[in-house]
Amino acid sequence: METRNVYVDHAATTYVDKRVIQSMIPYFDKVYGNPHSLHSFGRVAQKAVNDARESVASILHCTPKEIIFTSGGTESINLAIKGVALSKGSGHIITSKIEHPAVLETCKYLEKQGFTVTYIDVDKYGIVNPNDIKKAISKETILISIMYANNEIGTIQPVWEIGTIARKYNILFHTDACQATGALSLDVSHLYVDLMTLNGSKMYGPKGVGILYRKKGVQLQPLIHGGGQEFNLRSGTENVPGIVGFAKALEYAQKEKQQENKRLVALRDNFIKKVILTIPKSVLNGHPTERLPNNVNISFLDVEGESVLLYLNEKGVAVSTGSACSSQSLEISHVLDAIGLTHDAAHGSIRFTLGKETTKNDLEYVLSVLTPIITSLRRISPVKVKKSEIRKT
Amino acid sequence: MTITHKTEVKGKNGENWLYSENVKKHFFHPQNTFKSQEEEEEFEKNADGIGEVGSPACGDMMRMYIKVKNGKIVACRWKTFGCASAIASTSILSEMVIGKTIDDARKITPQDIVQKLNGLPLRKIHCSVLGDKALQKAIDAYEKKKK
Ligand SMILES: Cc1ncc(COP(=O)(O)O)c(C=O)c1O
Numbered sequence: 001m002e003t004r005n006v007y008v009d010h011a012a013t014t015y016v017d018k019r020v021i022q023s024m025i026p027y028f029d030k031v032y033g034n035p036h037s038l039h040s041f042g043r044v045a046q047k048a049v050n051d052a053r054e055s056v057a058s059i060l061h062c063t064p065k066e067i068i069f070t071s072g073g074t075e076s077i078n079l080a081i082k083g084v085a086l087s088k089g090s091g092h093i094i095t096s097k098i099e100h101p102a103v104l105e106t107c108k109y110l111e112k113q114g115f116t117v118t119y120i121d122v123d124k125y126g127i128v129n130p131n132d133i134k135k136a137i138s139k140e141t142i143l144i145s146i147m148y149a150n151n152e153i154g155t156i157q158p159v160w161e162i163g164t165i166a167r168k169y170n171i172l173f174h175t176d177a178c179q180a181t182g183a184l185s186l187d188v189s190h191l192y193v194d195l196m197t198l199n200g201s202k203m204y205g206p207k208g209v210g211i212l213y214r215k216k217g218v219q220l221q222p223l224i225h226g227g228g229q230e231f232n233l234r235s236g237t238e239n240v241p242g243i244v245g246f247a248k249a250l251e252y253a254q255k256e257k258q259q260e261n262k263r264l265v266a267l268r269d270n271f272i273k274k275v276i277l278t279i280p281k282s283v284l285n286g287h288p289t290e291r292l293p294n295n296v297n298i299s300f301l302d303v304e305g306e307s308v309l310l311y312l313n314e315k316g317v318a319v320s321t322g323s324a325c326s327s328q329s330l331e332i333s334h335v336l337d338a339i340g341l342t343h344d345a346a347h348g349s350i351r352f353t354l355g356k357e358t359t360k361n362d363l364e365y366v367l368s369v370l371t372p373i374i375t376s377l378r379r380i381s382p383v384k385v386k387k388s389e390i391r392k393t
Numbered sequence: 394m395t396i397t398h399k400t401e402v403k404g405k406n407g408e409n410w411l412y413s414e415n416v417k418k419h420f421f422h423p424q425n426t427f428k429s430q431e432e433e434e435e436f437e438k439n440a441d442g443i444g445e446v447g448s449p450a451c452g453d454m455m456r457m458y459i460k461v462k463n464g465k466i467v468a469c470r471w472k473t474f475g476c477a478s479a480i481a482s483t484s485i486l487s488e489m490v491i492g493k494t495i496d497d498a499r500k501i502t503p504q505d506i507v508q509k510l511n512g513l514p515l516r517k518i519h520c521s522v523l524g525d526k527a528l529q530k531a532i533d534a535y536e537k538k539k540k
Contacts, residue, residue, distance in 0.1 A: 304453075306476040307420075314421065323476075330452030330476060344449040347474075380426045380480065382456040382472035383449050 005316040006362045010202070010294055011151050011179060011353035012320060016245070017204035023248040024206065027241035035238050036227065045240050052247035059254050060196070060213055061187045068212045068230045069243050073178040073199035074102040075223075076212035077145075079234065080174040080195040081106045083220030084143045085115055091142035096120045096128050097338040098155075099147050103176055104334070107145075116140070124391070125287035126155035126339045130162050137169050144173045148180035148196075152322060152335040152351060153286030154295025156184065163192025172218060178202060178210075182253035183261055183293055194218050198250070200242070204356065205249025209242035264293035264354055271352070271363045272296055278367060279374050281387055285336065285349060294354040297322075299345045301385045303377040304330065308350055308370075311377070315369040322349035344383060345390035412477060413511035419481035424488055425469055436460075436470050441538065444530025446523050453479045453520060455527040459490070461535055466490045466498055471527070478510075478517035482524040485509050495532060501525060 027048060033041030035049050053064040060067070070076045081103065085093070095107055097119045107117045118136045122128050128146055144166050149156045159175050166173035174195035177186065182203030188196060195218060199210035214220060214233070226235030276282050281301040300308065305321030312319055322333035323346065332346035341349075352366065412420070427433040437443070440458040447454040453475035460468040469487040473480050486506055490498045506521040507513050513521060 302474070304475050304479075307480060310420070310477050342450075343452075347449055347452070380423055380472055381474045382445065382454050383474040385449070 003316050004362070004365055005318075006358070006366055007318045008352040008354055008358060008362070008366065009318045009320050010355035010358075011154075011292075011351065013201045013207060014204045014355055016206055017249060017252060017356075019252060020205055020245050020249045024241040024245040027244050031240070035240065036229070045238075048240055048244050049238050052243045055247040055251055056211060059186060059250055061189045062213060063216065065231065066214055066216055068214055068233050069238060069246070070210050070212055070230075070234055071208050071239070072201065072210040073100070073176065073197055075234075076197035076199070076210045077102040077174075077176055078106055079212050079220065079223055080197060080214075081143065081145055082110065082223060083233070084172055084174070084195070084218070085110050085113075086221035087219040088142045090114060090140075092116045092118065092138055092140040094118045094120060094133055094136045094141060094144045094146075096122060096146055096157075098122050098126055098150055098152075098335045099145070100151055100176060100178070103145055103147070120146075122155075122338050124340050125290070126150055126153050126285075126335065127287060127290065128157050128162070130158055130165055133162055134165050134169075137165075137171065141169070141171050144171055146173075146175060148175045148177040148184060149292050150286070150335060151179045152333055153297045153339065154179070154292035154353075155286045156180070156290045156292065159191050159193065166194070167192055179292060181250065183257055186254065188213055188215070200246040200249055203249050203253040205253075206242045206245040209239055209246045211246070260356060261293040264358075267354055267358065267360060267363060268293060268296055270360070271354075271367070272298070274363075274367055275370070278371055281385070282374075283345065283387065283390060285339065285341070292353075294358075296352040296354070298350055298352075299336075299341065299390065300348040300350065300374050301345060301387065301390065302348065302381045302383045303374060304347045305349055306330075307377055308348070308373060311373040312350075312366075312369065315373075317366050317369060320351045320353075322351065323347040340391045342385075342390055342392055344385045412481075412514070415485070415509070415511045416478060416481040416513065419484035419510070420477040423480055423484040425471065425484070425491070427470055427472070433470075436468075440470075442531040442533070442535030444527045444532070444534055446526045446530060447475075449474055453523050455479065455483050455523050457483070457487070457524075457527040457531040459528075459531045459535060461495065464496075465492065465494050467492075473524075475520065475523075476517070478513050479520040479523065481510055482506050482513070482520045483527070486524045486528060490528060495535070498528065499532060501528065 033045040035046040057064040172194045181198045194215040196213040201207040222233045285297040305323035336346035441461040445456040456472045458470040471483045473483045503521040503525045
């Protein structure tokens, strides 16, 4: 088979949809006013931001005032978690062990500032048990932050069940929905969230733009002070083209998700089945069905992920791995650690995340180059792990 | 712009890990590896020394096999679990030792391996240390067997 470029790392980021690019273009050199300005240049820019906000709000089933535009997932998460923490002053936060570093590092920082944090375990699929959250709640608990879908293994969390518990105990609930933005329902009235983070760069929208949904009445301290934009919660001149592009991307992604998800799930499941059948000692990480439609995460036992990634890259295939080099040794991802994989199994993990343009032929090509790569790396590997020994005991 | 798939990898903190051409050569075309299961079994049976270090839990694992004749290493094979620099380090080391006397092979240092590879990214230096240790262990095993 001819070498082809196959980008299957859409969970890292996607390209920007052409229709989204088109929608953004006027806002670079035609409608370039500052939304804060009173003249008509400013007014049209303001209208563009307002329209975008309304469009996003209608998808989330909330009011426009509940949407705060930010510079992306990391900022929204910081605003949600630190914003609540600073406004409360002290207290206890509940999160999970498999959150994105944007959540985990923010929580660690708050621990240094005197807050306490409980990091909930997950099961072998990476799913949080809502009961564990209930048990972790104390009088001091001020916030629960659990991701909607995991970026590494694609596991989807029972967000509304956690939301129900949070409501019952009157505790604020934030969900990091960065990976769910394009694929799952974002109706906040059903999810029972008080705060929700979305970003543009994983749903064919622009990078460096996201939102924080903040339910009316939720008190947040701003992290960025200045001119008072975004309801005084996020100062700084708005990224107008980015905001317009974000709203367009969300609109298309949500409108087309049903059909696209169906296509992706079929591709995904077929690819998983074929890989597991073709390559011995390959194991799926994450849940078989409660997973993002585009996520495939497989451990190839006895080989190391970075090597696989680089060999695949030579063949034009872009993936990511849960194995990463640090100064002293190879480290494994905290997510694979949390689902109980041994180092041996975690080192061989490769994440393939499909996208709108990924075809069956692309995936057949991936499998055709992957198989000999695993075989030749196994030939030079001294490790022999049994499939029954991939979990910590 | 077209993307060319040159292997240039960046570290998590953004620092460049650009592998040297020599690392890439040995990573993508490893030398002195077993070509078949049969060869491996035969070599393992007749090896004069085998040395193993590391484990997947610490990230890298290496095993070196040597055959010695008249005090000289005449053949070497290896197996490595690890990243590109671990594989490249063992591959180049296997080339370095063949033809060397045991005494000269003893003198090889991790720095020699790094030099031969035209450098390793700082955070990957430990790979060369492991390769060297595996070799020293194989030599130890050979000398113990001789006695
Ligand atoms: C689950 C999750 N949360 C947060 C982020 C951070 O988003 P951003 O890169 O837009 O700051 C990402 C993206 O890497 C993500 O996948």
